[in-house]
Amino acid sequence: MDRILEPEVMDNDTEAFEYDQMDFTEVNTDFALLASKLKGKEAKVLDIGTGTAQIPIILADLQPKWHIIAVDLAESMLKLARQNIQKAGKSQQIAVTLVDGKKMPYDDHHFDVIMSNSLVHHIPNPLDLFREINRVVKPQGSILIRDLLRPKSENDIEEILKRANLDYNPRQKQLFKDSLHAALTLDEMKEIISQIGWHNAKIYQSSSRHWTLIINQKLEL
Helix, strand or coil: CCCCCCCCCCCCHHHHHHHHHCCCHHHHHHHHHHHHCCCCCCCEEEEECCCCCHHHHHHHHHCCCCEEEEEECCHHHHHHHHHHHHHHCCCCCEEEEECECCECCCCCCCEEEEEEECCHHHCCCHHHHHHHHHHHEEEEEEEEEEEEECCCCHHHHHHHHHHHCCCCCHHHHHHHHHHHHHCECHHHHHHHHHHHCCCCCEEEEEECCEEEEEECCCCCC
16 A cells, blocks of 8 residues: 655644544553663653653653653644643653754754654655654664554555544544554665664564664663
8 A cells, every 4th residue: 555645744723632632541651661761860852743742741750850852843732732741740851842853953963862653654755854863863872763554455444443442533533544544664664774774773563553663772672
């Protein structure tokens, strides 16, 4: 099944609210737990495509001394992110800012940990994003990226929806289906990794609908 792009930026108040109401608690917690193991007690962390900051809030509880910069290109998402962060009492630990992940204002080799969840499928040319990640991560830094895996057919998409048993309204289901159409395959991701030169990267299918990429010398998987 060919890739069908969706809008790169979900900068609509209604869609941002719908997204924030979708229950990603299980997958977000799993991602945050994995991210929390990438470094020691102190780290400078960048979360690209943070959306409404659900993952940084969980991570902040797991690693209270980490400083997290959470960025997104959609102001509507960041407005909800600020509200969520304030409600969670994490405003001193998590900074939110409007940034394009393909062209970031940070110095080379600036971050100990870079993470991103469910952003890649929004990017028309994901190689642009990965080049920027490669630029701003420290030489011994860690990277954790997870995203949707594009199914082989429309029937596979319907099966994923059935198996996931998602309690979504029709609009939320359509958003999810659009994202699956826009996702990359493992082979496409392996080609990007090859072009970047991430020879120590581990990439694998981590669920029926996700792939995960990790660069970390100490983490045993």
